[in-house]
Amino acid sequence: MLENVVIITGGAQRVGLCVALDLIKAGYQVVVTYRTHRLGVEELKQNGATLIQTDFSNQDGIDNFIQWANENIQSIRGLIHNASDWQGESSTNCNNLIAECMMQIHFHTPYQLNLALTDLMKKLDMADIIHISDYVIEKGSDKHIAYSASKAAMDNLTLSFAKLLAPSIKVNSILPSLIVFNEHDTESYKTKTLKKSVLGIEPGEAEISNAILFILNSRYMTGRQLKLDGGRHIL
Ligand SMILES: NC(=O)C1=CN([C@@H]2O[C@H](COP(=O)(O)OP(=O)(O)OC[C@H]3O[C@@H](n4cnc5c(N)ncnc54)[C@H](OP(=O)(O)O)[C@@H]3O)[C@@H](O)[C@H]2O)C=CC1
Numbered sequence: 475m476l477e478n479v480v481i482i483t484g485g486a487q488r489v490g491l492c493v494a495l496d497l498i499k500a501g502y503q504v505v506v507t508y509r510t511h512r513l514g515v516e517e518l519k520q521n522g523a524t525l526i527q528t529d530f531s532n533q534d535g536i537d538n539f540i541q542w543a544n545e546n547i548q549s550i551r552g553l554i555h556n557a558s559d560w561q562g563e564s565s566t567n568c569n570n571l572i573a574e575c576m577m578q579i580h581f582h583t584p585y586q587l588n589l590a591l592t593d594l595m596k597k598l599d600m601a602d603i604i605h606i607s608d609y610v611i612e613k614g615s616d617k618h619i620a621y622s623a624s625k626a627a628m629d630n631l632t633l634s635f636a637k638l639l640a641p642s643i644k645v646n647s648i649l650p651s652l653i654v655f656n657e658h659d660t661e662s663y664k665t666k667t668l669k670k671s672v673l674g675i676e677p678g679e680a681e682i683s684n685a686i687l688f689i690l691n692s693r694y695m696t697g698r699q700l701k702l703d704g705g706r707h708i709l
C-alpha cells in the first residue's frame with residue numbers, strides 16, 4: 475500500500491509533468507494519473523512515480539480511479555487537480571458537448587475525488603487539496619465561455635471544502651494566466667498574449683511547482699487563491 479502520497483491528475487505533460495518531477499525532487503511520493511501515454515509517463519516511472527492511466531471524461535473513469543485509490547493507497551498528503559481541457563466554443567464540437575466536457579473535468583472530477591478521498595487525507599495530521607483554476611474566472615472569456623465557467627465552479631469548491639475539511643485538510647486554488655504556450659500558438663498570438671501583463675513574460679511550468687511547494691509547506695493558508703498572472707489586473 476502506498477503511504478503519504480501526493481496525487482496529481484493529468485501529469486503526462488507540461489505543467490503536470492513538471493510539478494510531479496519537482497515534487498519527487500522535493501522528496502514526496504507521487505501518484506500521477508494520465509490519459510494519453512506520452513514520453514513523460516516513462517520519465518515519471520524512471521523517477522519513481524506511480525502511474526495510473528485514467529480518463530475522467532466519464533463516470534466510469536472517476537469511479538475506477540476512486541476504487542484503485544482505495545485499494546492501493548493508505549494515506550494521501552496532497553490531491554492536486556491539474557487535469558484540464560482548454561476548449562473554446564469555436565472548436566468543431568457542438569457547444570452543449572463543450573459545456574458537458576468542461577464541467578466533467580473541471581468540476582465533477584475534483585468534486586467527486588475530494589469527497590471520496592477525504593478519509594485517506596484525514597489519516598495524516600495535515601493534507602492539502604489544490605485546485606488549479608485560471609485567472610480568466612475573474613473576467614470571463616468570450617472565446618472559452620464554458621471553460622471559464624467550469625474553472626469558476628472549480629474555484630468555488632475551494633471555499634466549500636476549506637470550510638468542510640478544516641483543520642486537518644487545507645484547500646486552496648491557484649489562478650494562473652499564461653504559464654506556457656502551446657506548440658500550435660502563432661507568433662502573433664504569443665506577442666498579443668505577452669502584452670496582456672505588466673511583466674510580459676511566459677514564466678514556464680516551474681511557476682506552478684513553486685506555488686504548490688509553498689502551499690504544501692504552509693500551516694496557515696486555506697480557502698484562498700494564489701494568483702500567478704504577471705500583473706494582468708494592473709495593466
Ligand atoms: N498552460 C497555461 O499557460 C495555463 C494553464 N492553466 C491550467 O494549468 C493546468 C496545467 O496546464 P497545462 O499543462 O497547459 O495543461 P494541458 O492542456 O497540457 O492538460 C493537462 C493534461 O490534462 C489531461 N486531461 C484533459 N482532459 C482529461 C480527462 N478528461 N481525463 C484525464 N485527463 C485529462 C490531458 O491529457 P492528454 O495528455 O490525454 O490530453 C493533459 O495531459 C490546467 O489545469 C490548466 O487549465 C491555467 C492557465 C494557463
Ligand SMILES: Nc1nc2c(c(=O)[nH]1)N=C([C@H](O)[C@@H](O)CO)CN2
Pocket residue numbers: 557558559560608650651652653654655656667
Ligand atoms: N488545460 C489548459 N488550460 C489552459 C491552457 C492550456 O494550454 N491548457 N492555456 C491557457 C493559456 O495560456 C491562456 O492562459 C493564455 O493564452 C489557459 N488555460
